[in-house]
Amino acid sequence: HTVSPQWLRQQSIDQAIEDSQSMVVLNHPNWWQNFDHWPTNLLMQMRRYHGVEIFNGVMMGEVGSAYALEKWDMLLGSGQRVWAFANDDTHHATGVGRGWNMVWAREPSAQGVREALVSGRFYASTGVKITTISATDKCIRVETDNARRIIARRDLGQRITHVDGPVMELESGQWGDANYVRFEAWGEPEQFAWTQPFWLRG
Incomplete structure (x- = not known):
């Protein structure tokens, strides 16, 4: 279901969700x-x-x-818990595979994929493959196959630190009083991956 932003209002979103259990991505x-x-x-x-x-x-x-990271960080910084999606939106075969979302689905079905997307159990990518994401109260670890650099960011996109290599561990002392942290993995030119935010407060 597609609606134009010129006349989209909250009622349209509510109706789409309630009528068909839609997933709404802007x-x-x-x-x-x-x-x-x-x-x-x-x-x-x-x-x-x-x-x-x-x-x-x-x-x-x-x-x-093609990118809208600044708007996503503004939303997250305001407290909105919305997920990040990468889509190729292709209208022709030549554009297939420019962007996609890798899900951790509990079952191999359309419902399983939808549930993973709604729950945020996925990462967005344009070419970097994340193999493992693990988190405790004291440490978040991100492992990739092909990242050359991984950057940790906090509220409103502020950079915390980075590592040059395919693996990053971020400890609680590094994120301090952040409300959330997220990770960007950079690979070859125009190849990235983005984790969903880790909420640290509430």
Whole structure:
């Protein structure tokens, strides 16, 4: 189900979820010349949607930006718990595979995949493969196959630290009073992976 942001209001989201148990993801937020397909104030006002596209493959050839990490961090910083999605949004075979989401599904079914996406048990990627994510109260560990650098970020995108290599461990003393932390894994040019946020307060 597709709705235009010009007339989308909270009632539309509520109805989509209640009528069909839909999963609501807001696509290519930084499309158009003013980078405002989804204006930040509108994103902040709405509730109950599940996520935003932080990468949209078709936008690599359109006006605006394929990436929307800054809007995601603003949402997370305001307390909205929304997930990050990477989608190729391809309209032609040549665009397949530019972005995707890797899920940890409890069962190999459409319902299992949907449940994993709604619950945030997935990461978004344009080419970097994350093999393990583990977390305790004192440490978060991210392992990848092909990252050259991993960056840990906290509230509003602030960088905590980075490591050059495929594995990162972040200890509680490093994240301090952060409300959330998330990880970016950088590989070859234009190849990234993004974890979902780890909420540290409440």
